Amino acid sequence: AQTVTQSQPEMSVQEAETVTLSCTYDTSESDYYLFWYKQPPSRQMILVIRQEAYKQQNATENRFSVNFQKAAKSFSLKISDSQLGDAAMYFCAYRSDYNTDKLIFGTGTRLQVFP
């Protein structure tokens, strides 16, 4: 069975600085998708970024980028120029390309942003 591990329960960053959130996963499959979701205090789950395992190039969305290391099964999220609005819970998630019906989530990392 696939698992997703987020080893940092909490992280903090100064406004305008850069922070990296860690995520590792375990799978025997070669085709899959990885996601980072943001959950602000409003509780809404918002997709931040997505990475297809077959793509070697790391995904980027504005200030958000990932470091995808397939061999190491690592998928970290880098937030550049952090803003107060980035404060939230961040969840890493895995989805198999063979069983697309189930999204497997990590336990989350709470990010605090200080002015």
Place this chain on the structure above:
Amino acid sequence: NAGVTQTPKFQVLKTGQSMTLQCAQDMNHEYMSWYRQDPGMGLRLIHYSVGAGITDQGEVPNGYNVSRSTTEDFPLRLLSAAPSQTSVYFCASRPHRETGELFFGEGSRLTVL
């Protein structure tokens, strides 16, 4: 488009009571699902549906029932509520044949006393 709409947002039940969490989406998505979120455990899949009339169990289905009579609606029923079902529940949907993102509702906080 309203996206994925969940009702109610908050609910308090007594042990043994039954209730239904409603979920509706107006994006004509084939796939719909229910997750529960508990502290320190992330989100876990309860039930899902790949189309009207088709449902299947996820990781934690016990104590919950679902049906999918229309594409738009996917209600989650608690048959006899237990304190262990105190949680935040999320409904989500996506077009079945695409590999894109899940669209989540705003969540429903349920407390069982």
